[in-house]
Amino acid sequence: MNAQETIKLSPEESKRHAWQLRQKDTGWGRAFAQAWIPFYGLYYAITRRTITPFLYALAFGLMASVVVGVAKNGESEENLETMGQLVAVAISPIGFKFGDNQARDYAKKRLEEG
Numbered sequence: 001m002n003a004q005e006t007i008k009l010s011p012e013e014s015k016r017h018a019w020q021l022r023q024k025d026t027g028w029g030r031a032f033a034q035a036w037i038p039f040y041g042l043y044y045a046i047t048r049r050t051i052t053p054f055l056y057a058l059a060f061g062l063m064a065s066v067v068v069g070v071a072k073n074g075e076s077e078e079n080l081e082t083m084g085q086l087v088a089v090a091i092s093p094i095g096f097k098f099g100d101n102q103a104r105d106y107a108k109k110r111l112e113e114g
Helices: 011-022 028-035 040-050 054-071 078-111
Strands: none
Touching: 011 040, 011 078, 028 040, 028 078, 040 054, 040 078, 054 078
C-alpha cells in the first residue's frame, strides 16, 4: 500500500478506533489545547467522535460568567463583560478535562462490552 491510499474503516471499526484513542487522553495537555488552540477542539471532536468535552467546557464557562456577574453586580457593563470572558477562558480547560474524562469512561465501558 502506498502513501496515497487511505484505509477505509467500517462505521463500527471507526467507533472502536475513536474509543481506543480516547483511552490515551489522560493528562491536561489536550484539555488546554482544546481550550486555547484554535480548531483543536474541532479536530479532537472529529477524531474522538465526541462533543462531550465541548459541552462540559461550555457549561463551565457559562457558570463561571454567571458567577462573575452575580459577584460583581456593581461593576460597569463593559467591565463585567470583560471579566466574564476572561474567567470563562481561564475555566474552560477544566470543563474540557471533565468532558474528556466522561468521554473516556464511556468509551472504556463500551470497549469492555464488546
